Amino acid sequence: MDISWAMRMYARSFRGALDCRCILYLGSLNIMPAPTIPYAPRYVPGPATKEDMDWADLPIIDFSKVGTPEGRAELTPAMRDGMHTHGFVYIINHGLTQPQRDRMFDIADVAFAQVPEDEKKQFTANFKETGLYSGYKLRQYWHIDNGVRDQIEHFNTNRQIYGRDIYPKALQPFLPEMRAFAEYNHYNILHPILRLLALGMELPEEIFVDMHKFEAPGETWLRMMKYYPRSEEDETNSKNVWLKGHTDFGTITILWSQPVTALQILSHDGKWRWIRHIDNALVVNIGDAMELLSGGFYKGTIHRVVQPPADQRGRERLGVFYFALADDGVRLVPRVESPVLQRVGVQRRVADGDAPTMETLRRARTAAYGTSTLKRRADGHEEEELAGMTVKHFN
Numbered sequence: 001m002d003i004s005w006a007m008r009m010y011a012r013s014f015r016g017a018l019d020c021r022c023i024l025y026l027g028s029l030n031i032m033p034a035p036t037i038p039y040a041p042r043y044v045p046g047p048a049t050k051e052d053m054d055w056a057d058l059p060i061i062d063f064s065k066v067g068t069p070e071g072r073a074e075l076t077p078a079m080r081d082g083m084h085t086h087g088f089v090y091i092i093n094h095g096l097t098q099p100q101r102d103r104m105f106d107i108a109d110v111a112f113a114q115v116p117e118d119e120k121k122q123f124t125a126n127f128k129e130t131g132l133y134s135g136y137k138l139r140q141y142w143h144i145d146n147g148v149r150d151q152i153e154h155f156n157t158n159r160q161i162y163g164r165d166i167y168p169k170a171l172q173p174f175l176p177e178m179r180a181f182a183e184y185n186h187y188n189i190l191h192p193i194l195r196l197l198a199l200g201m202e203l204p205e206e207i208f209v210d211m212h213k214f215e216a217p218g219e220t221w222l223r224m225m226k227y228y229p230r231s232e233e234d235e236t237n238s239k240n241v242w243l244k245g246h247t248d249f250g251t252i253t254i255l256w257s258q259p260v261t262a263l264q265i266l267s268h269d270g271k272w273r274w275i276r277h278i279d280n281a282l283v284v285n286i287g288d289a290m291e292l293l294s295g296g297f298y299k300g301t302i303h304r305v306v307q308p309p310a311d312q313r314g315r316e317r318l319g320v321f322y323f324a325l326a327d328d329g330v331r332l333v334p335r336v337e338s339p340v341l342q343r344v345g346v347q348r349r350v351a352d353g354d355a356p357t358m359e360t361l362r363r364a365r366t367a368a369y370g371t372s373t374l375k376r377r378a379d380g381h382e383e384e385e386l387a388g389m390t391v392k393h394f395n
């Protein structure tokens with residue numbers, strides 16, 4: 001590992017902060033001897049499934065090449081075609097090692113296993129009133145189907161970490177590492193993805209990067225998420241669906257791959273296909289905001305979470321995510337100056353004059369998710385109107 005990015009990140013993260021933070025942070029990334037890093041129990045998720053599943057066939061993009069113009073030119077077609085066709089790709093060689101990735105899962109588990117229930121309640125997000133994803137979402141907040149409610153806990157926090165959000169006691173020692181991790185996701189993963197997506201539309205390379213400033217007002221966030229095993233009755237009544245089929249509403253979702261197989265995407269032939277686990281890889285997908293900005297060229301694909309295969313049943317499933325949104329003030333209109341869009345044609349879900357800003361879209365979607373009244377359509381999927389657009393949900 002090259003120490004220079006870590007130093008750069010540290011300088012950005014903790015400008016003027018105490019030196020011990022630097023030692024803790026660099027130490028936790030195993031790049032210098034550290035006298036102490038805060039203890040977190042090891043989270044061991046168990047092995048990947050051995051079952052033969054109907055896996056989605058997605059491109060794997062090697063980010064060891066993303067740092068040079070030549071490398072980006074080489075990677076652009078795979079990113080472009082993957083996000084145009086499937087809305088999902090895998091990324092490998094993103095620059096963090098397996099132990100660094102594992103440490104973030106250890107920290108994520110602290111948010112669930114080490115925080116007492118009454119403290120979780122105290123830090124519960126008030127989605128409906130604030131339209132903000134900050135704090136816990138406890139189990140059974142969302143309706144899935146037939147009266148079955150979810151068994152998922154979230155802990156969400158704004159990427160800035162220091163500032164608005166407040167944290168339960170057990171998480172407080174890990175804030176420097178969470179901030180460093182957020183910055184790594186932002187500058188070393190999100191921004192290069194956005195560059196490849198811009199190049200894929202033959203747009204100026206920084207056009208989407210400039211809409212995703214780490215310091216700008218906006219709600220790009222870090223999420224830790226734990227799925228708990230469910231009763232047989234819930235499995236039957238919800239037809240094994242743990243999290244309803246949906247599109248993400250931000251621009252880009254970065255999912256740190258973990259071994260419990262449960263995520264599926266809805267393919268063009270109408271079949272649900274499984275996302276497979278790749279050690280220390282990322283699963284990256286397009287959200288609605290990027291679909292709008294790209295005039296439908298990049299697809300916000302429907303995905304859901306269901307009961308894992310037989311050899312993984314009864315296990316908890318811990319996830320770590322970076323959900324990127326454009327900065328609050330960005331109006332989500334298609335970049336029609338793209339020569340690619342001019343060749344293939346623009347698709348609009350909303351007239352340009354009515355296009356929401358990122359802030360309007362995120363507030364509407366955050367407040368409504370999992371609790372609003374949905375209209376059931378003839379083919380069985382459900383719909384609602386939010387921020388001037390039709391939002392679909394699938395079971």
Ligand SMILES: O=C(O)CCC(=O)C(=O)O
Nearest residue numbers: 243248255263303305319
């Ligand atoms: O848990 C997963 O694998 C996916 C979760 C998801 O789609 C979401 O939180 O938006």
Ligand SMILES: [Fe+2]
Nearest residue numbers: 246247248303
């Ligand atoms: Fe999602």
